[in-house]
Amino acid sequence: MPLFALATAALVAAPLMLPMFAMTLLTEALILGLLAMSLDLMVGYTRLISFGHAAAYGLGAYTCGNLLLHTTLPLPFAVLAASLLTGVVAIGVAWVCTMAKGVSFSMLTLAFAQLLYAVAFKWTSVTGASDGLAGIPRRAGPFGITVFEGKTGFYYLVLACLLGSFLFCRALVNAPFGAVLRGIRENEAKTLSLGYNTRLYKIAVVALSFALGGLAGALYAPFAGFANTELLFWLFSGQVLIMVIVGGQGTLLGPILGAAFFMLLEHVLSAYTESWALVFGLIFIGFVMFVPQGIWGLVTRTRRARA
Amino acid sequence: MDLLPFLLTQSLNALSQAALLFFLGVGLTLIFGIMRIVNFAHGTFYMLGAFVGYSAVRFTGSFWVGLVLGPLVAGGIGVAFETGLLRRLYKRDESAFLMVTFGLTLVLGEVIRLVWGVEALQVPTPETFAGIVFLFDEPFPVYRLFLAAAGVVVAIAIWQFLERTRLGLLIRATSQNAEMVHALGVDVKLVRSAIFGIGCGLAALGGVLAAPLVTASLGMAANAIIDAFVIVIIGGMGSFLGSLLAAVLVAFVQVFGAYYFPDFALAAMYLLMLLVLVIRPGGLLGKEA
Secondary structure, eight states, X not given: OHHHHHHHHHHHHHHHHSOHHHHHHHHHHHHHHHHHHHHHHHHHHHXXXXXXXXXXXXXXXXXXXXHHHHSOOOHHHHHHHHHHHHHHHHHHHHHHHTTSOHHHHHHHHHHHHHHHHHXXXXXXXXXXXXXXXXXXXXXXXXXXXXXXXXXXXXXXXXXXXXXXXXXXXXXXXHSHHHHHHHHHHHOHHHHHHTTOOHHHHHHHHHHHHHHHHHHHHHHHHHHHSOBOGGGGOHHHHHHHHHHHHHHOTTSSHHHHHHHHHHHHHHHHHHHHOTTHHHHHHHHHHHHHHHOTTHHHHHHHHHHHHHO | OOXXXXXXXXXXXXXXXXXXXXXXXXXXXXXXXXXXXXXXXXXXXXXXXXXXXXXXXXXXXXXXXXXXXXHHHHHHHHHHHHHHTGGGGTTSOHHHHHHHHHHHHHHHHHHHHHHXXXXXXXXXXXXXXOSEEEETTEEEEHHHHHHHHHHHHHHHHHHHHHHHSHHHHHHHHHHHOHHHHHHTTOOHHHHHHHHHHHHHHHHHHHHHHHHHHHOBOTTHHHHHHHHHHHHXXXXXXXXXXXXXXXXXXXXXXXXXXXHHOXXXXXXXXXXXXXXXHHHOTTOTTOSOO
């Protein structure tokens, strides 16, 4: 994949060329890209439409924020621990949610996310209620490494997490595990009758998806320096789903592009008009109606046409 | 306060709340029953109703004009949206509907913000029902009594409409077997447009009626859509009686929960929903498990 190598090289070299504010935008885009990619495992590969992926993000962000505020854990370990915890919590969530199928599954994920949202508003000692957690530090370490304290160093940490997660996900969907997921997507009854315990696979993919979504949230907390209930709000879950669809579901790279597109569009549109949500909604409707394969589908189709 | 009068007034309170939840949920469940789609924009139509109600009171001085106008405007937009966009998506999977209606939520919400602004708008209670009455020596707003009564009237009206009219018959038939209805020479597309319009109109009716209690604000849609989903899921997707039952159940949980466990009131509704889904994945009166 020469294009992939080129893109990676460009991302690695980005801090040398881009001004500071653009780096901040890019860092956030990569974090959102990681979140959207994690949702793609569920939506694109298994047809488990989650309307509560903000739960993964918020859980990761609040856990990492608390670890950085109240313990002396170094930044990378705090991020990792938050991601793991989110994945473990997701096993319980998935166990309940996979009792239902189709639209009911979507609604259950939404209910869980909203339950978490309600809890975040009330559990003041842990979440800071409506004020949220503020002043989350980027602590140095481990072994005296201070590079993650700076913006550029933190950018590389985010980039490394995204690349690592992408390679992991790609290996996963190309492995037999991924084949079973696609089997569930196309025809769950058939997959079940072939002897696969589809519910276990679904729980596993939700847990993995949440762990990576939690990783994204855990990176967001020290990036922004705060975590608040907005991260858990249902509208945000919807936006992440938009990123996946607009980018191209079931492609892993597409949702990352979708997240970057979303960020860029919001940034550009909000500079010109206050009603960016109006334009955004219209673009989104247009994508669902006329480009169901998403941006990534457009890219690959153009490349194939040229070849 | 004595226990019995307290229980009775709070129950009346819960019933008025149930009426609002019912208007919200019944439209969504009817739309789902016929079209197998989840209308994410339902809360936004509810909000639209409240704002149209505000303008009607402001320009005509009559709340009742708003009560007619709100559902008409929302129903009209709903029909236009269904014929313009949704109709092209019936061959696609259900997630396409969810997402297109989510897009409509963004667009319609923004249009409402542009037309009415960001301030919450106070809608005066109609004069006929503005006062309070004393029940068991406790003051109780007349408007809430009116709401509870309106809920009962509308519920009976919808029930009779579904049971006794030709369109109601077609709606019930289409929800059971759309292909057969189509084969019998009925234009199913028209039935779908009609039910989408009716559903959106019912949501707006709830919005107009809720406006004097909660003011018309941009935050309405988000809360309303969640409430509507909860009602539909608890009651069972597509079940008219289920939505009525769920509205009453949720309203009682909300009202009494807010009194006895103020810290957990918000969570109580979701816990109830999880409980119902774990026991009956298809909802209380739903067909599908």
